[in-house]
Amino acid sequence: MARYGMLMNTTKCVGCFACRVSCQMQNELPVKESFIKFYEKELGVFPNVKNEIIPVQCQHCEDAPCASVCPTKATYVTKDGIVLVDEERCIGCKYCMVACPYNARIHSEETGCVEKCRFCAELVAEGKQPACVSTCISNARIFGDLDDPNSDVSKAIIKYNAKPLRPDLGKAKIYYVR
Template identity: 40%
Template sequence: MTRYAMVIDLGKCVGCSACVAACIAENLNSPTYYQPPPLAKLLGLVEEARREEARTLIHELLWTRTSVHRVYGGGSMTVYHLICQHCDNAPCVTVCPTGASFQRRDGIVLVNPGKCILCGYCIAACPYGARHVNPFTRTVDKCTFCVHRLEQGKQPACVETCPTGARILGDLEDPRDPVARLVASGQARPGSPGAVLGPTVPRVYTVPPQKKS
């Protein structure tokens, strides 16, 4: 049986955020599902000097399922990716009182918006900070590995768009799969650098950048 996992190679990542833009275009920009507030409303808040409300609205407009963070120091840049880890033993699934958060047999963790009551338990339980309130649907939302694309035989939008091939998705159960080989070799490590793993078993792996001599 397929067991999906993602590998993010930080040695290949250039911090361009093409993955973020692709995620927004694929998942957060559907006119039938998301209805962002009109720009006129934002301009009106600015004109009325209602800065806090305007700042909140801007934050909502920029909400994403995945993000790229850049840390500068010592003349170099380090890149970190924030994305749902699709954990085995996922605490978000365990604490959900309605069954809205669940894990498929292929390992993908999803949220059923029809069952979500916005209690926030799963947000608090996630050790990776990868769950947020979708400001347009008013339900908890997160990365889905673009499951709708997988079911069509396609790759997630972020994987397909990455210009350097830093993100790849594959099957841990297939020893010939590049993702399975990277994980088996130890080159790809579970979770993000510096992340608190806790009791979870992340299915997003990171290849750390090579140190330059």
């Protein structure tokens, strides 16, 4: 069984928001709702300054704190490591939103449920890439099986010495090149 994960190379991200727009389209989200947030960080000292764009979304944590606090078990981790929300079971209590250390969940006004990045599980089941990966114009995103040493994502993590955004918060399945 695969254990899916992603690499985000912030040195390649140009902040075009194509990933966010494709995610919104794939998930039929209203314009004001998004599973991907962007943070900007200025690095260096004038005149040698550069701007780093850091896309942040659900990190699909190994031991997902959002799943452990969900009173209805609506949030769960699949066998292949994707953290999902069962909308039939979600009561909209927002405990998972509070527990998420990445602030990666949104409360849908339309459904009353808490939603988040699903790694486009329906596309992955068909052997396709998540929408954010397939539309990234700078190829800053790589998706695949973290347990397969020959996968593009595993090779890139080693090549770039990629690390989780916050290794102090436990094992995340999104790695960053910064």
